[in-house]
Amino acid sequence: MHAISPSLRWIATGIFLLFGAFSAPNGNFQLLVFALVMVTVGIPHGAVDHLLASSTTASPWKFYLRYLGIMAAYTLLWVLAPLLALFLFLFVSAYHFGQMHLETQAQGLVQKITYSSIGFGFLGLIVFGDWQASAALLSSFFTLPDLFPYRNWIGVGSMLLLIPLYAHYPKNPRIWLAISALAISLWVLPLYLSFALYFGFWHSLPSLKIEYIGLKAKGNVGDYTNFIRNLLPFSLLSLLGIGILLVAGMRYLEPNQLMLLFFILVSLITAPHVLVMDTYIEKEFKAKRGRFVA
Ligand SMILES: CC1=C(/C=C/C(C)=C/C=C/C(C)=C/C=C/C=C(C)/C=C/C=C(C)/C=C/C2=C(C)CCCC2(C)C)C(C)(C)CCC1
Numbered sequence: 001m002h003a004i005s006p007s008l009r010w011i012a013t014g015i016f017l018l019f020g021a022f023s024a025p026n027g028n029f030q031l032l033v034f035a036l037v038m039v040t041v042g043i044p045h046g047a048v049d050h051l052l053a054s055s056t057t058a059s060p061w062k063f064y065l066r067y068l069g070i071m072a073a074y075t076l077l078w079v080l081a082p083l084l085a086l087f088l089f090l091f092v093s094a095y096h097f098g099q100m101h102l103e104t105q106a107q108g109l110v111q112k113i114t115y116s117s118i119g120f121g122f123l124g125l126i127v128f129g130d131w132q133a134s135a136a137l138l139s140s141f142f143t144l145p146d147l148f149p150y151r152n153w154i155g156v157g158s159m160l161l162l163i164p165l166y167a168h169y170p171k172n173p174r175i176w177l178a179i180s181a182l183a184i185s186l187w188v189l190p191l192y193l194s195f196a197l198y199f200g201f202w203h204s205l206p207s208l209k210i211e212y213i214g215l216k217a218k219g220n221v222g223d224y225t226n227f228i229r230n231l232l233p234f235s236l237l238s239l240l241g242i243g244i245l246l247v248a249g250m251r252y253l254e255p256n257q258l259m260l261l262f263f264i265l266v267s268l269i270t271a272p273h274v275l276v277m278d279t280y281i282e283k284e285f286k287a288k289r290g291r292f293v294a
Pocket residue numbers: 042043044045046047048049050064067068089090092093096123126127134137138191195234235237238263266269270273
């Protein structure tokens with residue numbers, strides 16, 4: 001996995017751009033690619049959180065109670081204050097995305113702001129690159145201001161938020177080119193392809209690589225097959241839970257509302273997952289300088 005994933009990311013980027021060019025109007029095709037990516041790498045990348053946390057948590061039961069407790073609290077927040085829950089989801093996601101690009105220790109506030117800036121940069125390009133689709137999704141539940149006229153400026157702002165990532169690699173044109181190519185791809189692709197490309201190949205796959213290397217070094221998993229076997233139980237459980245709720249929702253909700261429900265359900269597992277990864281990265285990468293996985 002270590003050797004193949006960098007080139008795999010670029011092959012995926014090329015294929016997604018071809019998909020985008022030839023299938024843009026076909027919403028079903030986009031959704032199929034999106035679903036495939038979520039099922040194969042998106043959801044599974046969080047499914048070994050219990051193994052990653054095993055070195056920092058005294059008892060497994062404490063871990064599961066805390067994990068499920070955070071999910072329950074976040075569900076309550078969506079019910080009581082949906083807008084706050086959405087903003088929190090965006091902030092937490094941005095921090096987590098940025099952190100996984102740099103894999104550095106968060107030395108204080110500046111580093112945490114750096115992570116968030118990078119994450120918001122990529123999220124901004126994904127969400128505002130196809131604002132029509134994003135707005136349709138969000139406005140199925142929230143009242144939105146008309147941001148379409150500002151879309152290009154927000155795109156420029158998102159690129160500026162990526163400056164800390166460029167600055168992290170002074171005089172490294174190869175990495176700068178990689179960041180720029182990814183940013184442009186995310187901006188031009190339709191929403192679901194853009195999100196699937198970034199989340200699947202630039203976040204989940206590199207995260208799985210980090211998880212595999214770390215767990216193998218500690219003897220918690222064996223070869224790839226054993227790692228995949230460890231990913232299966234909680235991936236299947238989560239997919240089953242999400243699947244049941246989406247199928248139940250199909251009776252009452254419009255397609256865009258269902259899609260938003262999907263993101264809401266993902267946000268529930270995102271909250272504890274980000275905490276586990278934060279603790280893990282802080283501990284494991286103390287001595288290392290970060291790197292942009294290109
Ligand atoms: C271990 C465990 C488990 C499992 C877990 C898992 C499986 C996890 C996963 C995790 C995950 C899987 C995570 C994820 C993350 C994600 C993210 C972070 C995302 C983000 C996104 C966003 C932010 C979006 C945005 C948007 C768009 C794109 C469009 C428009 C709209 C909106 C704005 C929403 C269980 C629970 C069973 C049990 C206990 C233990």
